[in-house]
Each structure stands twice: as C-alpha cells, then as structure tokens.
Amino acid sequence: MLDPHAALPFAAAVHSLARPALRLTWDSRQASPEVAFVALPGEKMHGNRFVEAALAAGAPFVLTDLDVERAVRVPDAQEALFAWARHERAKNALVVGITGSAGKTTAKSYVAAALDAQFMPVFNTPPAIACFLIECGASFRPLVVEMGIDRVGEMAELVDLVRPDVGVITTIGATHLEALGTVDNVAFEKGHILRDVAGQPIRSFVGAQAAAYFPGVDTYGFGGATLAGQELEVTAEGASFTYAGQAVSLPHAATVQAEAAVLGLALAQGAGIALNEAAGRMAAVQVPGGRYRVHPGRYTVIDDAYNASPIAVTAALDALSGFPGRRVSVLGRMLELGDTERALHAEVGEHARAKADVTYGVGAFATELGERAYRTVPELLAALTADTKDGDVILVKASRGISWTLERRAAEGVGLDTVVGALLAGR
Template identity: 90%
Template sequence: MLDPHAALPFAAAVHPLARPAQRLTWDSREASPEVAFVALPGEKMHGNRFVEAALAAGAPFVLTDLDVERAVRVPDAQRALFDWARHERANNQLVVGITGSAGKTTAKSYVAAALDAHFMPVFNTLPAIACFLIELGGSHKPLVVEMGIDRVGEMAELVDLVRPDVGVITTIGATHLETLGTVENVAFEKGHILRDVSGQPLRGSPGALVGAQAAAYFSGTPTYGFGDATFAGKDLHVTPEGATFTFAGQTVSLPHAATVQAEAAVLGLALAQAAGLPLNEAAERMAAVQVPGGRYRVYPGRYTVIDDAYNASPIAVTAALDALSGFPGRRVSVLGRMLELGETERALHAEVGAYGRAKADVTYGVGAFAAELGERAYRTVPELLAALLADTQDGDVILVKASRGISWTPEQRAAEGVGLDTVVGALLAGQEEKG
C-alpha cells in the first residue's frame, strides 16, 4: 500500500482524511477507492481540473497544490512525483533500464522473466515510470524499466529518474526522425542510458550492454546476442515451432519465438548469470513468456497469423520479415505506414517494401505508401481487408505490421494504413471460422 505520508519529505501537508492507496494514476478516469490521483500539468490543461472528479470517484488521496479534502499538498505535483519516485527507487538493489529503436518490450519481457523481476507495463512515459517506481521500488525483486523516447533530452531525464544499474540498448535504427533528425542522433540520445546521471559509463557486471545490431554505434560497450558477442548464445536454431539455443551450457527452448526473441533471452540469461541466479530456472521462466499482443505473437491454425501490429519502424519491419521468411507455406506480408520518419519516409518505405518482396511470396501494402510497401496496394484498410480475406488460403503464413497512429480516430487509421490490429482481428476470426 502507498502511504500518503511517505510523500511528506516532498509535501507541505497531508490532509487528515488521506488514506493509503494501492496504485497511482495521472488519469482521473482511473481514480477509484484503491487508486490515488496525481494532478499533473498536461499539454492542454492541468490535472487540477480533474481533482474533484477523482475525489468523487473515491481516490484515497490526491497529489496536488490545491487545498482540498484528502490532498497531499505540494508546490509542484510533477516534481513531487519524480522526487518521491527517486526516493523509492533508491530502496531497490537492481534496476535494469532498456531502450532501443525496436525490441524494447520483447527484451523487457524476457529479462523480467529471467530475473524474476517486476516490470513496467505497456506505458513507458516519465509519469508512468515514476508511478511504477513508487509502487514497486520498495520491493525485494529487481525492476525492469522500458525507457522509450521521441525527443531530444528525454533519455537524460529518464536516466535521472530511473538511475538504472544496468543500461541496455537493443537496436538502433530510423525511428522518431521527425524530432530526432538522424539515426546518429537516435544513437546519441539513446546512448545516455549507458551512462549514470553524472555522465560516466555504468560500472559493474555487466553495467551497460548493447545488442549486436547496435554495437557499431557504441564502440567498446559489451554486447549480447549470437556470434562474436561478449555474452553469446550458441547453436541457434529457429523453426516455425520456436527457437532453441544454448548459453553457458544451458539449453533454452522458446515456443513460437524467432531470432529477436532468442536475442532477448540471451540478454536475460546474461543478466541472470551476473545476478547469481540459476540459469536453468531462468530458462524455464523465459520459456513461458507471453509478450503483449501485437509484438510478434504467432497464432497457428489452418493458416498462421503473425501479429506484430503494435508498432513499426524500418528496423522492426525487416526483423519481422526475416522471421516470416523462415516459415514453410505461402508467406504473405501485410504492411502499413511507418510514422515519424521525417523527410526520408518515402525512401524508407520503398526500402522496406523491396525487402518484403524478397522475403515474402505475396506482399500487401496499405495507406499513403501502399505501392512502395506491397505489390498489392490498397488505399484504405477496409479495401485491403476485403482483398486479403478473399485471397487467404489454408497453409498461408501472414505477417501484419504497421505503426499504431494511437492518437488518430479509427477513420483516420483506416484511411492512412496504420493501426492494423483490426486486420489481425479479422484474420483470427476467419481462422476460427475455417477451423
């Protein structure tokens, strides 16, 4: 339970009716008798406008500068939240921070399983991470924190908040170029995770790690993966049923996994080994990992659906296409628009489309760059879906991947070729009907 008096070092006063909570939220719609509300500044309005609604919903306390019932009063709620998070995080002996242009959530899932750790849910913003650290920073388990950025300076802010003992970069590629400009800038900004708050390289075993793909950007930093990596898995075999390999003599089997998942498992085992945990137990936990929907989830049946539709960037799409190419049967790629690629977006879509044509037997594209992405190009998602469902055959293996466009309306997503989870849903429904 979160005692509101725990915030007293950062608060002016705690209302006598304030009571402990199980969780924190900055979204007043989630406030309840178990969930306290933090009134943060927003892009359009301040959370103070929703304090009364949170109290009416039964929030045990509210972190705010307002003089209201059940208030934990502070001059600045955001600063107080972050200071409270740093205080709680200091109680934990091992915090792993993970970033990268692709594969963050996958790596987080496997590392958390290997370490038997608490891990961040889907959200990876500063407020979400702060709430996570407050809720779980006092636990005896390690913490695994996904740290995504989309602007200059954000990773430095995240490092100051999380202060990871181990910093990991999975991959470096063309992501968020509208704000970060170049891939080199992406590498520079994400590279802050490999250093402590004073800017010095993380020390310890292993301290800082990068995936083999990202090694060229971080000379001298220990690597993980296969081949000549510092922490290397051996004898990797990937089939439609999954991936197997060995690490330090331990055999690992990952159902329905591809190379990306195997690399994440190597990372998990390297960190488990450094923490002194039994590798056989870590391998067992990783074999049971279920990544969140949309992140390379394989659904076998009369035809196989690979749901990788949560998000997309050039490096993530090419990795998914590599995995698709290893399946038997007719391989079908269904690709939509990749967002935030800046002035080079058409060229990058064309490169990905060419790669898709080399890896898949049938290629579909949808949205603004449909023709670049697939030989069968459709302007909108409904048009694509009608053609795809009519053409699907037993034995096909169908990969679905695009950016989310999470802030767009369903109509905008359909028109722009993003948010292809609707395509996955229709395919799975059709799979059940055929079955």
C-alpha cells in the same frame, strides 16, 4: 501501501482524511478507493480539472496544489511525483533500464522473466515510470524499466528519474527522425542510458546490431557477441539455443526473441540466479499483443501490428521468411521518419518482396510497401480475406494510428490491429 502520512521526500501539507493507496494514476478515470490520483499538467489541460471527479470516485488521496479534501498539497505535483519516484527507486538493489529503436518490449519481457523481476507495463511515459517506481521500488525483486524516447534530451531526463544499475540498448535505427534528425542522433540520445547522472559508465549491454555505435560496450546475441548463445536454431515452432551449457527452448519465437533471452540469461548469471530456472521462466513468456505474437491455426497470423520502424519491420520480415507455406506480408505506414520516409518505405518494401511470396501495402506508401496496394484498411481487408488460404503465414505490421484514411484516423482510430482481429475470427 502508499501512505501519504509517512515521511515523504518533498514538502507537503497532508489533509487529515488522506488515506493510504495501493496504486497511483494520473488518469482520473482510473481513480478508485484503492488508487490515488496525481494531478499533472497536460498538453491541453491540467489534471486539477479532474480532482473532484477523482475524489468522487473514492481516491484515497490526490497529489495536487489545490486545497481540497484528502489532498497531499504540493507546489508542483509533477516535481513531487518524480522526487517520490527517485526516493523509492533508491531502495531497490537492481534496476535494469532498456531502450532501443526496436525490441524494447521483447527484451523487457525476457529479462524480467529471467530475473523474476517486476516490470513496467506497456505504457511507458515518464509519469507511468514514476508511478511504477513509487509502487514497486521498495520491492526485494529487481525492476525492469522500458525507456522509450521521441525527442532530444528525453533520455537524460529518464536516466535522472530511473537511475538504472544496468543500461541496455537493443537496436539503433531510423525512428522518430522528425524530432531526432538522424540515426546518429538516435544513437547519441539513447546512449545516455549507458551512463549515470554524473556521466560515468554503468554496467551496459548492447545488441549486436547496435555494436558499431557503442565501441567497447559488451554485446549480446549470437556469433561474435561478447555474451553469445550457441547453436541457434529457428523453426516455425520456435527458437532453441544453448548458453553457458544451458539448453533454452522458446515456443513461437524468432531470432529477436532468442537474442533477448541471451540478454536475460547473462543478467541472471550476473545476479547469481540459476540458469535453468531463468530458462524455464523465459520459455513461458507471452509478449503483449501486437508484438510478434504468433497465432498458429488453419493459417498462421503473426500479430506485430503495435508499432513499426524500418529496423523492426525488416526483422519481422526476416522471421517470416523462415516459415513454411505461402508467406504473406501486410504492411502499413511507418510514422515519424521525416524527409526520408518515402525512401525508407521503398527500402522496406523491397525487403518484403525478397522475403514474402505475396506483399500487401496500405495507406500513404502502399505501392512502396507491397505489390498489392490499397488506400484504406477496409479495401485491404476485403482483398486479403478473399485470397487467404490454408497453410498461409500472414505477417501484419505497421505503426499505431494507421487508419481507414488519414482524414478519418482521429475519428475512427482503426488500425491494422483490426486486420489481425478479422483474420483470427475468420479461422
């Protein structure tokens, strides 16, 4: 329980009617008799505007600078939230931070399973991470935190908040270039996760793909990695390999998932966890929807539509090429690529043509991404469903927010996840 009357790591005036809560939220719509509300500043409005709504919903307390009933009153709610998060995180013996241009959620899922850890949900903004640390920091179980960035300086801020004992970088590639500028800058910014707040190295691992950016740091994966799995075999049914003599089988997985499992086993081994137990838990991992989730059936749908970057799309296409049957790629625009976006879309499209038998593209760079190009998702979907055959394997991947048209994106909010839904419904 989160007791506002207990010792807090910040100065606060606690209202006498404030009650303990099970969870925290900065979204007043989620406030309830068990969920307290934190009134944070937003891009368009301050959370203070929703304090009364949270109280009306029964919030046990509200963290705010307002003098209201059940208030935990502080000068700055965001600073108080982060101070509280650092205080609770310090009670945990093992916190793993994971970042990368692609594969963060996959790595988080497998590492958490291997360590039997508590882990961040999909939403991984600084306030979400802070709430997670407050709610789970005192747990006897390890914590796994996904740490994504999209601007200069953000990783240093997250390291100050999370203070990971182990830092992991999965991959380095062209992501968020509008803000970060170059791939070298991406590596530099993400590299902050490999050091503590004083700039000293911590226990660190990087995926083999990112090794060139971080010389001297232990790598994980296969082949020449420092921590390497052996005898990797990837089929339509999944991936299998061995690590330190332990056999591992991952249903519906590809190389990316197998690499994440190697990382999980290496961390489990370092934590003194039996490898057979770690391998058993990883075999049952279900990644969140939209992140390389394979749906077998009359035809197979690979739902990878949550997000996309050149390195992530390339990896998904490589996995697609290993399936039997007619291989179909359905690709949409990758966002935040800056001035190089057309060239990067063309490179991905060339890779798609090499790995898939049929290539579809939709949106602003449809012709670069596929031989069959469509302006809108409905037009694409009509053509795709008419052409789909039994035995096909269909990969669907794009950045979130790709919609019917650019002008209607905000109003309609329709992305390639609707294509996945229609394909699954049509089986």
